[in-house]
Amino acid sequence: MSALLQVEDLEILFKKKKEYVSTVSGVTFHVNPGETLGIVGESGCGKSVTSLSIMGLLPDNYSRISEQSTIQYNGRSLVGISEREFRNIRGKEIAMIFQDPMSSLNPVLTIGYQMVEMIRAHEPQLSKKAAEEIIISMLKKVGIPRAEKIIDEYPHQLSGGMRQRIMIAMALSCNPKLLIADEPTTALDVTIQAQILELIKSLQQEFNTAVMLITHDLAVVAEVCDRVMVMYAGTVVEEGQAADIFNEAKHPYTIGLLNSIPSLEENISRLDAIPGSVPSPEEFPSGCRFAPRCPHATEKCYNQPPDHYQISDHHFARCWLYSKEGVN
Amino acid sequence: MEGKRGKRADGPWKIACKKIIRDKASMVGFVLLFLFLCLFLLAPVLPLQNPVEVNLAKRLQPIGTPGNMLGTDHLGRDMLSRLIWGGRVSVVIGFIAVGIALVFGTILGLVAGYFQRFFDTVIMRFMDILMAFPYVLLAIAIIAALGPGLLNTMIAVSIVGIPYYARIVRSSTLMYRNMEFVLAQRALGAGHWHIIVRHIFPNCLPPLIVAASLDVGWMILAASGMSFLGLGAQPPLAEWGVMLSEGQKYIRVAPHESLLPGLAIFLVVLSLNLVGDGLRDALDPKSK
Amino acid sequence: MAKLLQVTNLKKYFPVKKGLFRQTVSEVKAVDDVSFTLYEGETLGLVGESGCGKSTLGRTVLQLIKPTSGEVVYRGSNLTDMNFRELRPFRKEIQMIFQDPYASLNGRQTVKQILQEPFQIHQLYSRKEREERVQEILEKVGLNKEMSNRYPHEFSGGQRQRVGIARALMLEPSLIIADEPVSALDVSVQAQVINLMQDLQEQYKLTYLFIAHDLSVVKHFSTRVGVMYLGRMVELAEKSSLYKRPLHPYTKALLSAVPVPKVGSKRERIILEGDVPSPENPPTGCTFHTRCSYCMNVCKQERPNFKEVENGRFVACHLY
Amino acid sequence: MASYILRRIWGLIPVLIGVTILVFMIMHLSPGDPAKIMLGPKATTESIAKLNAELGLDQPLYVQYFTWISNVLTGDWGRSLQLKMEVLPLVADRFGATLLLTLCSILIATAIGIGSGIISAYRKFSWTDRSLMLFVLVGFCLPVFWLGIILQIVFGLKLQLFPISGMYSPGQTGLMDLFLHLVLPSLALSAGAGAVIARMTRSSMLEVFEQDYIRTARSKGINERRVIYIHALKNAFIPVLTVLGMQIGFLLAGAVLVEMVFAWPGIGTLMVNGILARDFPLVQGVILFVATTYVIVNLIVDILYAILDPRISYQ
Amino acid sequence: SSKTSDQEKSGNSQIVIGLEAEPTSLDAHQISDYNSSRAAMEIYDQLVQFKDESTEIEPDLAEKWDVSDNGLVYTFYLKKGVKFHDGTDFNADAVKFSIDRQIDPKHPYHNTGQFAYADFTFGMVKKVEVVDDYTVKITLKERFAPFLGNLAMHAASIVSPAAVKKYGADFTKHPVGTGPYKFSSWNPGVEIVLKKNKDYFNGKAKVNTLIFKPITDPQTRLAELESGNIDMIVNIPPDDLSRLRADDNFQVIEQAGMHLWWTAFNTQKKPFNDIRVRQAVNYAINKESIVKDILKGTGEVANTVLPSTVWGHNAELKNYEYNPEKAKQLLSEAGYKDGLKVTYWVPESGSGMQQPQAMAAAIQSDLAKVGIEVKIQTIEWGAYLDKVFVPVAENEMDMHQMSWIGDNGDPDNFLYILFSSQQWPTAGFNDAYYKNKEVDQLLNDARVTEDKGERTKMYEKAQEIIMKDAPWVVIDSEKQIVVAGKKIKNFKLHPTGVFRFANVEVQ
Ligand SMILES: Nc1ncnc2c1ncn2[C@@H]1O[C@H](COP(=O)(O)OP(=O)(O)OP(=O)(O)O)[C@@H](O)[C@H]1O
Ligand SMILES: Nc1ncnc2c1ncn2[C@@H]1O[C@H](COP(=O)(O)OP(=O)(O)OP(=O)(O)O)[C@@H](O)[C@H]1O
């Protein structure tokens, strides 16, 4: 099966005081058509930056992607293509929804305007009326009541959940093959989050869209994803089928994360917290980036960055524990 | 144990300084401003001619005249010397006028924004009244009342500035008074003045500093407008605004008489602008 | 267990001003007739969706906002009747920790200044003692003393929240109202902070009013849990019974909506229809009736009483 | 909306009363006797006293004020002491000229300011940006009375492109003539405001460019121009609008200087001479107009806000 | 056919005049400034008028007149058939109306204006009587030699009673007289347009239209002139004048005015109560240099306290020469060897004040050379008048600037008003608080003497004494200067400052 999106050895650098600092590096993953890939990790680990680089939306004056990185969409490279070419991909091939539905919709334009504009950008021959019909049916699909009225309203008149549905409807209105959802439910309440996650799942089935679901909430990933990738400090530390990750996590970081979440089902008197905190890109350790917080860290972990080690068919971990040589 | 992030922490101001040193443009501004200030401060000891000595035999000499490097004005006074001595006065006007506006505007803005209700209504209404009064008129009226002259011009233009600072401060205060760190003080039992002085005011300061640095130039220009109407600082005192407006009368025969003070004002405004921009970036915690 | 704090029929209505002369046309019923009791040494968790009035409740209890009506009695003293000055001694007793550790610290003060400020306000201790106490507390919350000269922006989120906690502890309070203290933190740090708060509770015999929106955190942390919906308390019970057998339909839905980090944990999920109504214009009767699947006629008209249906279990629902 | 406007107009009244009281106090408390100025230095004490009595200037201040304000309310704005004409028609007429000049400058300042602000913001930190901003700063620093003369000499006298001063050529009243006469003074007046607007637009655009919805707009694959002119500008314009509203005050004030230089028949010279001659009825009339305009302009700005920014609603 | 050619010649002819400021009134009786009188006076005639370029009197609306022996009754015989621009007849009633309107508080049209010059012009008038339609008798309260001169002034203009009755206070916007031009329109701030009065009794004017435009800024006025949009301007910046003189496109028309610019001492207060100090200052100031370098020849150094254009001027007298040594010597004699400090009050501008600040700066600098430290205090004109003209006890200043422009061409209008001890402020204009018994006597006598020769002698003597007493530093008489395009012919300035266009032609 050929992957819809294939990212290899992605390195993203940001300009900090004159120098470019590598913020994300060695990120390799793929998304298959129709599947849901979850990307989890704590704040600042590079989830958003990775997804923006796929869309070509990194700030061009102070960030760049290093040369060896490859991003291939449907066999086409997305690195270094012109803004024009990108415009044809954005929205039409790959669509994106963002964390905060309030700030992601333009507050001074009507919902209808923003949606029609997108459709017409990709299908200029469509009349405004026709485009409006499309979006109305799309809005109905995401469960928005009074869709005909809503298109003349402004984002602030709607609740958070509604706005996020509109973002989803908009993202799907051009039938993209890949939907990148960057923390789509973080700003929402649990009951609303549940609605939205249900919605994404059902739409994905209907349109057979591949979804890259980015979140910091492991539970959300467990709920909807086929495969999961765990990121820490700009690198992928573990990747595998959802069941692999949640049932037999290998990387100490993944294990730590899972243990620090209070459980609804069991009673624990004390949480297992990972000590320390996430380093910022300037102070990434030279070896394994998790080493300073890792209970199993050895000399080697501090000095040499580990590679991806295969654990089972679709399960990889970036930890010396799973290399052939072992930790020492 | 020394923290990994380094030694003793730098205060926000020290960090700002470091950022400024890194920022070339604002460094240029600082250096320029510093040079100007040095020049002005040293005016009494520099080998300059008497800036108010009239020499009618040498009127309106062009730039490059031996003995008067930058020429002379319509009374034969040395332009270079007048520019430097005038800078002393103009810069003082600018800074003091801004200072007065800043102090009163800040106090009014803090009180209005923090206590709201009655204070807010009364103070802001009064500010509205001042703003609805076109500044030239206000200044003329004040000067007509107090008499023309440097001090009164300064008072006039600074009164004009008060409502703007009051507005800036009030809106920051409105924002900060509901922020959690202020709430935290209330929860600790802090009194109103403690909160205003220790917490709200320091946070209002950076935008004020930026606005103020830009306004110094504006004040000098406003004062020069007063001089044009004959109400500003009074001759023979060398002051850029006076020089500019007097020079305007000789623009056809001796353009340098108004060009030079204009250029001087521009350079000061430019440097203050660079400094202001630099400060804004430096004081913005989000900027790198 | 001794009663520490008794909240009776607490209401906080914010006026909504409209019209030609900004007259008050309606009210946001941010807190609408809430009563509960806090016992010494316990942790009362408070959950509910955004905008349901949790923060407002916390702030009114603390008298940071004057309630519209109702009583807050702390150890026999009625706080609601007191003026600014009379409240001051109680400010030492009751403290608050805020959601956003960055916004709740003044970015222009060093940690030392922040932590000494409570003493300055209440004029306690000498200079030297103040310094010593700061060091002591810093150690307690897991920060080292070298950090006392740093500014908040130089800390990570978790460390900042520790500073916030340290500040709340400076005056040795008996009650701490924690308004979503871990919501802004990452999971790994959240766990650290929760552990810290638990440790401190033991050491100082603290009582917590713990506000959060994450049900699993509340469950982990609290002794009893209250559930709020649109300004009202809909259910209040011992943690174990509430999570095992929620009574109110809203509590049920809320619990079922929480995702669990387990693959294939097939739970019966109640997906609520629609959005939370606006508190400015809440539904009549039971405010939840618009989204409730058990809705009966009476629910639309009559507001259910908040009553004790079992021992220590309060519910506001016509079903019980 | 209508009730909002009504309320704002209601709120205008205390401001106007305050403004007139302020003028009244300043003018009356300042040294200088209107009768003496009117009659010139050659007047005798008796004739001055007589005139003061005729003008009612010998009465207590509050009586004078109430007399004045009640007359104003009945439409009698008094007669200028200096110009001997009725204040209301005189000021209304001259104010029209000032308003025209100010509006024209606003247009120019907005066009230039927003244009260069956008370019600068889009090419931030480039040389284009730097030189534009330097140019803008020059505009900010040019005193209008000086810039005015330069424009006259260059475009009026040397190039003979535009008329030098006045509102009409002698004896004419044509529209085209008026338009040509407007060019130089409005350019001179717009420099400062244009500079402020340019800076504001730039910083506001920079801020907007960082917003999530701009990222969203780009992620939709729409044309960059749409992103800038529709998505960014429409948002960035809102803070610029506040500045515009405030600039009106400054423009009205700056108009005084421009009018002096260009012999523009606005309220500028009227006002300056009025104050210097202690011409109370005239000055108060002018102030009433200016303050009302200021308040109305800001009301319009607020209404424009509501139109531009749907989040603000005035019910 | 001569009629048509005449019309062709003047058909579209117009002159655009750039004024310094907006005229304040076109009602001749209310005028108190140059700008207004320049724009308005061609609308009106008076009973008598000044001859061209002089202050001699000649008949105008009055054909002839008698003066009674006691000098108290003036009888005027009026021209017949003269009509106002509104078509009503000019007659004795109009004369009575024009004077009574100003001086009689009970006159029904007294409240149609404020008559700044009424007291000055008609203060001595007891009554005005209509003898018949074309004869008017004016009776004075006391003998007043310069009275005829007063009747040539603007306040003595004869206005149309019908128009005053019709327009009331708005007469100022609808002026009607008998003059060579009639009012056409006034667009405040923009222009005042006058049209030729085809029925003028004294010969038709040759130019069709006069347009007066107020342009405040001198540089703008100049640019307008140079670009050809304006035909003539007043108050040319001195430094630009030399360029215009050299330019073939322009003519510079000059006329010495009845003007004097001086710096007065407070002679009643230390240090200037000492004549030596006053003289020292007089010696210390380089008047030639001020006139040559600052005024660039737009003034003439004055030799005495009466301008040369007014009869009675004592040409024999010499102003103090520039002699700093002498000044220092006088100062040390007076006990100010180590110098002294004085305050010098200067208005920020003011009518007739020329360049107050530059001149003050020059004076300050000159005085510094002889050890007098001068502190200049500049005040805006309105407040300045208030501060200068106060009773002597309240006066705070040491020196101040002032100027005077003659009104009726009579020396009394200078010397009595400025130097009689009865004219100490606030009663009058003696701003130096000068008091000299002999001078007082001379000036009082001259007022009531009818014989011009005798009066001249008295005035010459008075000037001599005053110059010696040095209550002032008298600097210069301003020249009236108008620059006009070459196309304007026959334009002549008048010492009183009004413009006369009746004989002007345009080529
Ligand atoms: N515009 C930027 N300029 C500089 N550095 C940036 C920028 N955007 C992101 N970074 C850096 O890249 C790293 C990854 O950021 P990213 O936003 O991808 O994190 P994330 O995993 O999405 O976190 P969150 O959960 O907070 O959204 C961070 O360390 C951040 O400092
Ligand atoms: N100062 C105020 N003025 C007017 N309304 C307010 C004010 N503070 C809060 N409200 C309103 O009261 C309601 C409850 O707000 P509150 O902040 O207590 O909710 P919350 O449960 O803490 O929500 P969140 O989880 O978002 O913090 C909201 O509808 C809010 O809009």
Ligand SMILES: [Mg+2]
């Ligand atoms: Mg992110």
Ligand SMILES: [Mg+2]
């Ligand atoms: Mg809250």
